[in-house]
Amino acid sequence: MLTKQFILKKTGQVLLHLLFWVGVLFFYTYFFGVNSSTFDDTLQFSLFLMPITIATTYVATYKLIPEYLITKQYWRFILYSLYTIIISVYLLMVSIFFSLIYLSNFEYDNMNPATKNIIFICTAVYLVVIVVSAFKLLKLNLDQASRTKQLETKILDTQLKLKEQELNYLKMQIHPHFLFNTLNTMYGFALKKADQTPDMILKLSNLLDYLLYQAEKPFVLLTEEIAHIKDYIELEKMRFHNTLNVDLKVSSTSEAITIAPMLLIPFIENSFKHGSIVDGVLDIDIQLTASLEHIHFSIKNSNSENNTSKPGIGLENIKKRLELLYPGKHELSIQNEQHTFDVELQLKTTSNV
Numbered sequence: 001m002l003t004k005q006f007i008l009k010k011t012g013q014v015l016l017h018l019l020f021w022v023g024v025l026f027f028y029t030y031f032f033g034v035n036s037s038t039f040d041d042t043l044q045f046s047l048f049l050m051p052i053t054i055a056t057t058y059v060a061t062y063k064l065i066p067e068y069l070i071t072k073q074y075w076r077f078i079l080y081s082l083y084t085i086i087i088s089v090y091l092l093m094v095s096i097f098f099s100l101i102y103l104s105n106f107e108y109d110n111m112n113p114a115t116k117n118i119i120f121i122c123t124a125v126y127l128v129v130i131v132v133s134a135f136k137l138l139k140l141n142l143d144q145a146s147r148t149k150q151l152e153t154k155i156l157d158t159q160l161k162l163k164e165q166e167l168n169y170l171k172m173q174i175h176p177h178f179l180f181n182t183l184n185t186m187y188g189f190a191l192k193k194a195d196q197t198p199d200m201i202l203k204l205s206n207l208l209d210y211l212l213y214q215a216e217k218p219f220v221l222l223t224e225e226i227a228h229i230k231d232y233i234e235l236e237k238m239r240f241h242n243t244l245n246v247d248l249k250v251s252s253t254s255e256a257i258t259i260a261p262m263l264l265i266p267f268i269e270n271s272f273k274h275g276s277i278v279d280g281v282l283d284i285d286i287q288l289t290a291s292l293e294h295i296h297f298s299i300k301n302s303n304s305e306n307n308t309s310k311p312g313i314g315l316e317n318i319k320k321r322l323e324l325l326y327p328g329k330h331e332l333s334i335q336n337e338q339h340t341f342d343v344e345l346q347l348k349t350t351s352n353v
Contacts, residue, residue: 056088057129061136185239196238203231219258245283252290260325266318267343275301295347303341
């Protein structure tokens with residue numbers, strides 16, 4: 001169904017073409033009118049050339065260039081271009097006979113000097129064809145560049161959405177794992193009717209608030225992440241009682257430092273889950289140093305010689321998240337030694353939330 005916008009667009013194109021060919025007619029009339037004594041003869045000769053010029057131009061711009069030159073079918077482009085030139089030159093030769101027979105009544109001396117020279121006539125006609133073809137080629141190249149740009153934009157948008165979906169998937173895996181450990185601990189305290197249960201519920205409430213409202217952000221303040229870590233450690237201390245020794249040292253030069261949420265907690269979870277109690281104590285040493293340009297995080301937990309457990313899903317998730325969030329801006333080292341399990345992470349940071 002034809003729309004009003006489509007009709008107006010096509011009407012505008014037709015009028016633009018008509019205006020252009022009227023301009024070409026004036027150009028021919030002036031071009032071939034040099035040294036001519038009769039304007040009518042020059043105008044008639046120019047009108048005779050117009051169909052030849054229009055046909056040659058449209059064949060070049062709507063057939064040869066888009067179908068063969070742009071598609072890199074060079075041999076066909078050359079072959080069909082030669083056919084077009086041969087036919088058009090033949091028709092231009094006919095124009096000379098038109099000038100001789102119809103306009104000059106077989107009087108060669110009465111012919112317009114400009115209409116006697118086939119080279120002169122070809123120059124005028126092919127000048128128009130070349131100019132229009134150049135504009136057509138430029139337009140096609142600009143359209144192709146625009147389509148390529150749009151395609152690249154769509155590809156980048158698709159890649160960005162895929163990364164966002166993957167990050168959300170990784171976060172969904174982190175949250176249940178964390179909640180499972182914490183709720184198990186709370187369940188044990190509830191069974192014992194321990195006095196620490198209300199405090200544990202309060203800390204869990206803070207952690208849930210962080211998970212629900214902060215972890216969905218791309219970046220959070222490092223101070224918020226540290227507070228989240230401290231709440232988690234306090235919950236684990238309640239579970240381990242006297243069999244846990246955690247040393248947490250934090251050194252930061254600014255409160256404006258940001259980090260991806262839930263980025264450090266999987267390392268700490270892994271230490272509690274896979275660390276070994278040696279001589280009655282699970283030792284965990286956490287060091288965090290941060291500046292506006294750099295974050296250095298390290299965690300070390302005690303490890304027994306017969307501990308063959310592999311790191312959980314948290315560490316695998318964090319490796320993928322680091323690749324997505326900090327490509328080329330992080331260094332992660334994980335070493336499973338005989339007596340200790342060491343993790344060291346270095347990040348290039350930003351000061352904007």
